[in-house]
Every structure is written in structure tokens, then in C-alpha cells.
Amino acid sequence: QKEVEQDPGPLSVPEGAIVSLNCTYSNSAFQYFMWYRQYSRKGPELLMYTYSSGNKEDGRFTAQVDKSSKYISLFIRDSQPSDSATYLCAMSSSNTGKLIFGQGTTLQVKP
């Protein structure tokens, strides 16, 4: 069993839709949770960062962490074609700073 599970998709939605991306994990030591966006042939870009449980909102993006269920989510409101990319969840226990990544979900937002 992988430490972090993420549905690879692809996920296709119409422009304006609300997108929900999720990851589950097995290591209860994870304290830091991140979402990265990666466009084709580019490096990942940090979108959201959350420590421990709770919600965090930034513009059209909302990140949720439920440590009791070992489940994290990223919501994208009013999705745009420019949101089309691969979204990677990543987690860390911070002792070493090593990030454990999910497989990434490919999102396509159709105009």
C-alpha cells in the first residue's frame, strides 16, 4: 500500500464547475500538507499549504485536512481552462523535510 493515494484521473469538467481533488494517506506522522499544480513539462508550483487539520482558503482554492480520517481535499471554485494541469498532493512529517507525493490528478477544464 502506498503512503499516499491519489486518483490519477483524468478528470474533465466544464468551465465554471466546482472541482474536488482528494488524497488519502496512511502515515499518522504527517503534519504538513501541500497541493502543487504542475503544467506539462514544468516544475510543480505550490498552491496551498496547510499545517495539521482544518481549512484554508485562497481565492478560488480551498484546502481541507481531516487528520482523523487521513484525508485531504482541494476544491477549485469557478474552474477555468487555465486550471487544466496535474494536481499533486504532498505531505511531510517535517523531521527531514522529505515530501511524499501522491500520483497526481490530471484535470481538464473545457471551455
Added chain:
Amino acid sequence: GAVVSQHPSWVICKSGTSVKIECRSLDFQATTMFWYRQFPKQSLMLMATSNEGSKATYEQGVEKDKFLINHASLTLSTLTVTSAHPEDSSFYICSARDSLRADTQYFGPGTRLTVL
């Protein structure tokens, strides 16, 4: 925002040659940098952790003599792929951890290596 650069962005080389990739943090200091490898449509695989002024820590299965890492300053780490072979062709990405915010990593744009 924090910016990490990589050079070169792409490189094509002949089998048997060595290739050096540079990773720089442009507006912050990074005592720790990480090197990843990514195959098409797959996630990032951590290769090694690079600490300024000390030896790199390699992940299991990564040949340290094959992938030489040097972290000579707080803003620069290099990865050298020695005696490259076609199976080393991949997308190599570095990340840098902000010394002041140890829980956050910023990624470079990646280097695409093609070994003929």
C-alpha cells in the same frame, strides 16, 4: 515569491558522457535542497536530499556514484549524471527548502535530459 531556477532547462547528450544540472534559490537561502526524478505521467520520485556543506543523503535504490550531488553554498546545488545512458533520460526537478520556513519547498522548472 520564492524562486528556484534550474539550468539547463533541457539537454541532449551522447551515451557515456556526464551532464551537470544546477539548481539555484534566487531570493532565499536554502540549507536543504532535494532532487527528484519524474517519468512521463508519473509522480515525483525523490532521489536525494542535499544539505549545504555536507554529503547528500540518497534514497534507497539511487546510485550515489552515478548521481553526484554537491551543495557548496546556501543558494546552489548541482546534480551530475555520470556516464549517462539512455535509461537515465528523464525529467529532473530540484526543490529548495526555505531556511526560514523549513516546512515549505519551492520547485525549480525542471531539466529534461535525453541521452542518445
